[in-house]
Amino acid sequence: MTLNNIDINEIIKTNSPSRTKWFVPGSIVSKRTINPIREVVCNMKTSPNPDKEQISLALGDPTAFGNFKIPESCNEAVIKQLKSYKANGYINAVGCDEARLALVQKFSTKEAPLATKDVFLASGASDALNIAIGALCDEGQNILLPRPGFSLYTTLSKSKGIECRYYDLLPNRNWEIDLKQLISLIDDKTACILINNPSNPCGSNFSSQHLESILAVAEAYKLVIITDEIYEDMVFGDTKFYPLASLTKVVPILKISGLAKRFLVPGWRVGWIFVYDQNEILSEIRKSLFSLSNMILGANSLLQYSLPDIILNTPEEFFQETNKKLEFNAKLSVEALSSIPGLHVIIPQGAMYVMVGINIDELKDIKNDVEFSEKLLQEESVMVLPGECFHYPNYVRIVFTSPPEKLREAYDRIKEFFVRHHV
Ligand SMILES: Cc1ncc(COP(=O)(O)O)c(C=O)c1O
Incomplete structure (x- = not known):
């Protein structure tokens, strides 16, 4: 093989390569770049119950359900x-x-x-x-x-x-x-x-x-x-x-x-x-x-x-309207979740999230928040993120941006789930 009249094979022979086998490791930076949410969620058993429509309360994306829109x-x-x-x-x-x-x-x-x-x-x-x-x-x-x-x-x-x-x-x-x-x-x-x-x-x-x-x-x-x-x-x-x-x-x-x-x-x-x-x-x-x-x-x-x-x-009313809808959903969530024995709800004051503590001791066959989230998805097709994703075990994070009827449905299912698993 020649390039510009230079014999490449000759050059390679005189500059003998130190690598004799292919070996292409990922970089150190890439290996220490780990998203705890991916780590936890990828290791979870995440198959929903095929008989129930899935409701995700896991994703912090307000556009997910089409009910929150930019003007x-x-x-x-x-x-x-x-x-x-x-x-x-x-x-x-x-x-x-x-x-x-x-x-x-x-x-x-x-x-x-x-x-x-x-x-x-x-x-x-x-x-x-x-x-x-x-x-x-x-x-x-x-x-x-x-x-x-x-x-x-x-x-x-x-x-x-x-x-x-x-x-x-x-x-x-x-x-x-x-x-x-x-x-x-x-x-x-x-x-x-x-x-x-x-x-x-x-x-x-x-x-x-x-x-x-x-x-x-x-x-x-x-x-x-x-x-x-x-x-x-x-x-x-x-x-x-x-x-x-x-x-x-x-x-x-x-x-x-x-x-x-x-x-x-x-x-x-x-x-x-x-x-x-x-x-x-x-x-x-x-x-x-x-x-x-x-x-x-x-x-x-x-x-x-x-x-x-x-x-x-962008008119101020747009932000007021968004906040009103979020506040309505926050209240609905607090009311519904507080009525479930075995959960304690920390009342949210802003953003689009509520952290809910699980009294694990009161559940007969669930050992932590990860297992709680897995079983909730498998049995009720409701997805929440375990607190483990946020370095905070025995809590789950609920995103309350879904339309109110979806939230109600999800909370009813969580209630039924508790009836089955509560001691
Ligand atoms: C607290 C916080 N900071 C930053 C971000 C990332 O925002 P962006 O989508 O603009 O990158 C998020 C997204 O969920 C967030 O919750």
């Missing part, structure tokens, strides 16, 4: 950009100016001011989290994560060789953080604290006093906070959502949010990071966010150009 005006905003042929090219990897400016216009406040340089667009909140964690934490350092918590935090951190340390959320205190235990986890290698408010999987919403206590800890130990606020403003009744950054002028914050939940379009993959840093502590981190954003040459251009219309022109 038509947002679809039109995307169509307008699609037809303009101006939104098809590469853009600034940290986000196009139009999108960054719209986010500043919408979210900058007196207490927590933002400029365009503080806004980094990403491919969903997941990517925003990936960039934020990557910018702040080094391999060998540790990150403080909530337990129970959204499993992607663990996946992203472990993938980067960062040690995950879990601080406890207290079910009997509306899932507030056990701050004493959190402090006990901090050492010289702690890179940052990550909080999630309102919470997946807890459906909790922290009071301003509690957020101030968290900030006091961060200030004392000089720790940056990543605050995942993807469910911001999705709260019920008299509960008020407080953006963490509005409560401090001292602690530097990276806020994560996006379109997925409030605008009901998780598949559009639009997320962002806001940098709140009134004392210019994060100058290096801004450079890191810039470098990491450039790894994939930035997020979707079409959606970013549509963002000004989506963010600035």
